[in-house]
Amino acid sequence: MQLSKDDLLKAYRIMRTVREFEERLHVEFATGDIPGFVHLYAGEEASAAGVCMHLTLKDKIASTHRGHGHSIAKGCDVHAMMAEIFGKASGLCGGKGGSMHIADLDKGMMGANGIVGAGSPLACGAALAAKRLGNGGVAVAFVGDGGSNQGTTFESLNLASVWNLPCVFVVENNGYAEATSSKWSIACDDVADRANGFGMPGVVVDGHDFFAVHEAAGEAIKRARNGEGPSMIEVKFTRYYGHFEGDAQTYRAADEIKTLRGTKDCLDIFAEKVTAAALVEQAELAAIDEEAKALIDDATAQARAAPNPGAAELLTDVYISY
Amino acid sequence: MQLSKDDLLKAYRIMRTVREFEERLHVEFATGDIPGFVHLYAGEEASAAGVCMHLTLKDKIASTHRGHGHSIAKGCDVHAMMAEIFGKASGLCGGKGGSMHIADLDKGMMGANGIVGAGSPLACGAALAAKRLGNGGVAVAFVGDGGSNQGTTFESLNLASVWNLPCVFVVENNGYAEATSSKWSIACDDVADRANGFGMPGVVVDGHDFFAVHEAAGEAIKRARNGEGPSMIEVKFTRYYGHFEGDAQTYRAADEIKTLRGTKDCLDIFAEKVTAAALVEQAELAAIDEEAKALIDDATAQARAAPNPGAAELLTDVYISY
Amino acid sequence: MARKITFQQAVNEALAQEMERDETVVLMGEDIAGGTGGEGEMDAWGGPLGITKGLYSKFGDRVMDTPISESAFVGAAVGAATAGLRPVVELMFIDFMGVCFDQMFNQAAKFRYMFGGKAETPVVVRTMFGAGLRAAAQHSQCLYPVFTHIPGLKVVVPATPYDVKGLLIQSIRDNDPVIFCEHKMLYTLEGEVPEEPYTIPFGEANITREGGDVTIVTLGRMVHIANEAATNLAKDGIECEVIDLRTTSPMDQDSILESVESTGRLVVLDEATPRCNIATDISALVCQEAFDALKAPIRMVTAPHVPVPFNDTLEDLYIPDAAKVETAVRAVMEHRQ
Amino acid sequence: MARKITFQQAVNEALAQEMERDETVVLMGEDIAGGTGGEGEMDAWGGPLGITKGLYSKFGDRVMDTPISESAFVGAAVGAATAGLRPVVELMFIDFMGVCFDQMFNQAAKFRYMFGGKAETPVVVRTMFGAGLRAAAQHSQCLYPVFTHIPGLKVVVPATPYDVKGLLIQSIRDNDPVIFCEHKMLYTLEGEVPEEPYTIPFGEANITREGGDVTIVTLGRMVHIANEAATNLAKDGIECEVIDLRTTSPMDQDSILESVESTGRLVVLDEATPRCNIATDISALVCQEAFDALKAPIRMVTAPHVPVPFNDTLEDLYIPDAAKVETAVRAVMEHRQ
Numbered sequence A, B: 001m002q003l004s005k006d007d008l009l010k011a012y013r014i015m016r017t018v019r020e021f022e023e024r025l026h027v028e029f030a031t032g033d034i035p036g037f038v039h040l041y042a043g044e045e046a047s048a049a050g051v052c053m054h055l056t057l058k059d060k061i062a063s064t065h066r067g068h069g070h071s072i073a074k075g076c077d078v079h080a081m082m083a084e085i086f087g088k089a090s091g092l093c094g095g096k097g098g099s100m101h102i103a104d105l106d107k108g109m110m111g112a113n114g115i116v117g118a119g120s121p122l123a124c125g126a127a128l129a130a131k132r133l134g135n136g137g138v139a140v141a142f143v144g145d146g147g148s149n150q151g152t153t154f155e156s157l158n159l160a161s162v163w164n165l166p167c168v169f170v171v172e173n174n175g176y177a178e179a180t181s182s183k184w185s186i187a188c189d190d191v192a193d194r195a196n197g198f199g200m201p202g203v204v205v206d207g208h209d210f211f212a213v214h215e216a217a218g219e220a221i222k223r224a225r226n227g228e229g230p231s232m233i234e235v236k237f238t239r240y241y242g243h244f245e246g247d248a249q250t251y252r253a254a255d256e257i258k259t260l261r262g263t264k265d266c267l268d269i270f271a272e273k274v275t276a277a278a279l280v281e282q283a284e285l286a287a288i289d290e291e292a293k294a295l296i297d298d299a300t301a302q303a304r305a306a307p308n309p310g311a312a313e314l315l316t317d318v319y320i321s322y
Numbered sequence C, D: 001m002a003r004k005i006t007f008q009q010a011v012n013e014a015l016a017q018e019m020e021r022d023e024t025v026v027l028m029g030e031d032i033a034g035g036t037g038g039e040g041e042m043d044a045w046g047g048p049l050g051i052t053k054g055l056y057s058k059f060g061d062r063v064m065d066t067p068i069s070e071s072a073f074v075g076a077a078v079g080a081a082t083a084g085l086r087p088v089v090e091l092m093f094i095d096f097m098g099v100c101f102d103q104m105f106n107q108a109a110k111f112r113y114m115f116g117g118k119a120e121t122p123v124v125v126r127t128m129f130g131a132g133l134r135a136a137a138q139h140s141q142c143l144y145p146v147f148t149h150i151p152g153l154k155v156v157v158p159a160t161p162y163d164v165k166g167l168l169i170q171s172i173r174d175n176d177p178v179i180f181c182e183h184k185m186l187y188t189l190e191g192e193v194p195e196e197p198y199t200i201p202f203g204e205a206n207i208t209r210e211g212g213d214v215t216i217v218t219l220g221r222m223v224h225i226a227n228e229a230a231t232n233l234a235k236d237g238i239e240c241e242v243i244d245l246r247t248t249s250p251m252d253q254d255s256i257l258e259s260v261e262s263t264g265r266l267v268v269l270d271e272a273t274p275r276c277n278i279a280t281d282i283s284a285l286v287c288q289e290a291f292d293a294l295k296a297p298i299r300m301v302t303a304p305h306v307p308v309p310f311n312d313t314l315e316d317l318y319i320p321d322a323a324k325v326e327t328a329v330r331a332v333m334e335h336r337q
């Protein structure tokens, strides 16, 4: 299906915003001012954008430890995200969650997750709720290649099928789980090969190509919305940075990232396609680039300047009533 | 491969002993003298026998809650098993384990298991040990159809493949997990369909036919012994009794068991085949029947007469040193 | 008063009444209906002990059987709870938490805090615990101390048919994640239970017997053991105050402390194994907060630090009984400072 | 004496020396080598913090990377331990036990008992715990109270480079399942460590400071907080005896009781959240077994009953510090009976 110009610009804006967000975090982390673990999504933008472009507020996503891209694509406030990553009171989670726990349930973002594989059951639950409440919503579980080997994920695939849930499993195969190659850790060629055994269609798509992801996701989500059950999409690409910030990545081939960044960057490919097809002008994209940069500049400055949560916050938000 | 007459008699003896053991337990349980939960293996004998006939002491099996058949086939002492099920001091586990925890590590029987799916990782471990110690051993995980949906099982399939372990997964699909049909709970036609996704061959065999199981198991075990990695065998059959003793089984079609028992009993089929082929005489089988009955008579009488463990036993056997 | 029903019927009734009241209440678990996918009867089981039997027939697909995939379906209950349902999920035996604990303690329990107070996760995990059924080491544990340890979880351990109904309804209406622990030996216990729905608030202990000499704090099935011991001791003129905690998180510290302030003597009775359990928790609380009131050492009566044995004689020795409680009470009574 | 190395180097050295000594010792875990299946360097990580780095280069395929499948590989370690190996398996963060706890507490911990004393399961689960790294609620928990609760497990919580080496070697040689808890904030701590292999027996606490006024019992990273507090208090003439438990199961009850018999005052310092934790366990023990020696209420210093917050200011408030210990010690000193 052909996207409208608005949609094309929106998609590009999402991807560029994520890229800018992550590139900035890479720099900011190096200053030592960001606490804890930070896992960057740079290089993988087409997945979050391609999938979430199909979703509205009633739809939910369950994310991973590498969740910034999903969050932005699902509509989380970028300022509040940045503040959260700096641990500030103005953060999306009041500074209590950090990068690994960014969530905004009102936006249908059920949370990044520090436990690999934990998102899939949660997405099944959201899909069940949508089904029972009859609100037409779907749920998407983002799972890494590493996370696809977690028992929780396998069980969820089966559960989603036997309960016929409006759920889509997006396996983001970026080639590595930490320092381990997915070629080794997954005992078949493609994770998508496993989908059949769980009674659902599974496809492999080129994660450098927004349009490929967008199309596959559209079909899977349509299927889910129509009550035809779950699907799996395996998105293949690479991450541009280490597993977490600080990772020297000696487990990778010397020029692996450089080559991919140079030849297969999802933003470059997108820009080339839409300008070559004369759907969008280069200047329009450049304007978005500028706006994204300004947005992240501002978010970073505000996050840095924001106050820490007050000491009393330590003890709040554990229970609603106790 | 053709079995020797000795082997045929041995196979029959195992199956008959298991059957006799289970039929007796069904009767004994009704007296109220057997404590706890008892899950009978009657109807499934060809699986335990067909697989374990290939195994020797250096090979290990990890069993399930429905473990009597596996235990007998792997060589556990029948008297000690019966005493264990009655909870007596002379039991295989001193009366501390009961039906659900029968084990004899010296015989390579790693334990029945009260946790569905827990055996598969343990079998991977035994296979790893065999591989590292270079003793030529293999490990077999018996898993139910229900247990095949447990995350531990999926993870183990993948782990066994990526570590290239001498491990065989025998999925005993008896049609039900408790009161739930495997046709519903497993989101594909055959569990064996999933094997490919885990990088291993998977076959379906008729579990009423000892020879079918024996042949498939022989291939898988040979493959494992040769260092060619894990396999899955799905054995299809039915259980003759309820999930546990006391189960009214209203979830089954009215004549389901009666029909299968009448037409597809593994002992009948075996007897018919070997006598028709003039490999064994009916009288030889009848003699085994008698011996099995006498053995179980004796084991039951002894188990009933045996003393309870002494009170001091409550506190022993927790640690080797503490 | 009033109608007598069993603990088990009270559980069933609470579920039915809440499902009638609130469309968003759904049940899930292994064979909580039973018969799914088969050719025989549907609603064939109601769980292995028949506790939920009949609910499928009343509520149809709001009562969902599951594959044997606890981490998926407990997690699904948790996820659904953040998305508008009020799932009550059955973990058949508490001992099975080892395959799905993450979804309870890292997910459900922590969402609200990690998300800065913006999550509500009204999920109830009903689960069967305790020794006595000759079910051996993997089907007889207590484990509520583990749940109690975890901030963000509420933990309920009812002792009577009346309480189980009121506490279960409260659990379902509560907006935090609740682990609801049903002792398997209590299911057949009868007691007076009002027909209409009612709630019992969390964190309010039940003083099942008043007495001025010794306080016995306990929970679950042990409440009945404590009452039995107290009855026996009363014959010798020793008056025990028996406190049934009802919930361990939140816990009614005030009732405990008040009682000990007046009796000066405490015995804590806990079926769980002895390390880091509720008995130690309460002993520590009292020793810190009511030390000056104590006239004697606190004594704990618990299971020993061993797995649950299968053999019935051994299992009976394993479970704390009235005799052990009486010995402990007499010991604290005899203590001279 | 002697060579100084870090806690982290001591862990690595213990593993290397035991692997040299005993062919059946194997390691497994996620990226404990790192680089498996890739085109770059092998042994690239040694775990996320580099603790096991270099061992793959020394021992080859006895150091096994795993898929992200904790229940399978922890279970495999348990199974292998019953079959002739001595696996040391790394559970990267203790917080991940939620996906594999069954294999530890229902399998490894119970085999020996369930099988009537006929099983030996010499498996070690090494795991990283504790707050301080801004790793938030799912990567910062203590959770050793949960393991301590379980009969059949041994639980080790070392505090110094010297101890971590001796206790890890003991754990590997021990024939029971051991959960070995390494505090993530201790890895860079330096201390004197002998080059040759040595063992420290389980159940023997270490008195890191003698003193006659107040006993402080603690473990793990908190040992250093206790020592800091004791040093500060000594300036005011308050002499604390600091007991480092080293292992919580078995636990050195004698040393605790002996010390309290002489000081009459106890503060228990535990980084874990407060319910059913080691602080309550020890308070309860002392209140039962050494009540008459107590001159003041026992005070517990612990984390609050909340998940671990991400923000650094909040996390610093979450973690017990010397000031809180000093306040508790002064309170028990000031108590008048």
Ligand SMILES: Cc1ncc(C[n+]2csc(CCOP(=O)(O)OP(=O)(O)O)c2C)c(N)n1
Residues within 6 Å of the ligand: A039, A064, A065, A066, A114, A115, A116, A117, A143, A144, A145, A146, A147, A148, A174, A176, A177, A178, A243, D030, D068, D070, D092, D096, D099
């Ligand atoms: C249950 C669990 N096991 C291990 C980890 C540690 N861990 C965090 S991210 C990660 C790798 C995940 O790989 P993948 O799923 O491919 O996602 P990616 O990082 O490549 O996006 C691991 C092992 C964890 N957080 N949770």
Ligand SMILES: Cc1ncc(C[n+]2csc(CCOP(=O)(O)OP(=O)(O)O)c2C)c(N)n1
Residues within 6 Å of the ligand: B039, B064, B065, B066, B114, B115, B116, B117, B143, B144, B145, B146, B147, B148, B174, B176, B177, B178, B243, C030, C068, C070, C092, C096, C099
């Ligand atoms: C983790 C876990 N979940 C649930 C159970 C309860 N349970 C015991 S046996 C069983 C059914 C197992 O079905 P299957 O694997 O097909 O084996 P079968 O009983 O048919 O031999 C269930 C659900 C359990 N023991 N452990």
Ligand SMILES: [Mg+2]
Residues within 6 Å of the ligand: A144, A145, A146, A172, A173, A174, A175, A176, A177, A178
């Ligand atoms: Mg990856």
Ligand SMILES: [Mg+2]
Residues within 6 Å of the ligand: B144, B145, B146, B172, B173, B174, B175, B176, B177, B178
């Ligand atoms: Mg079955």
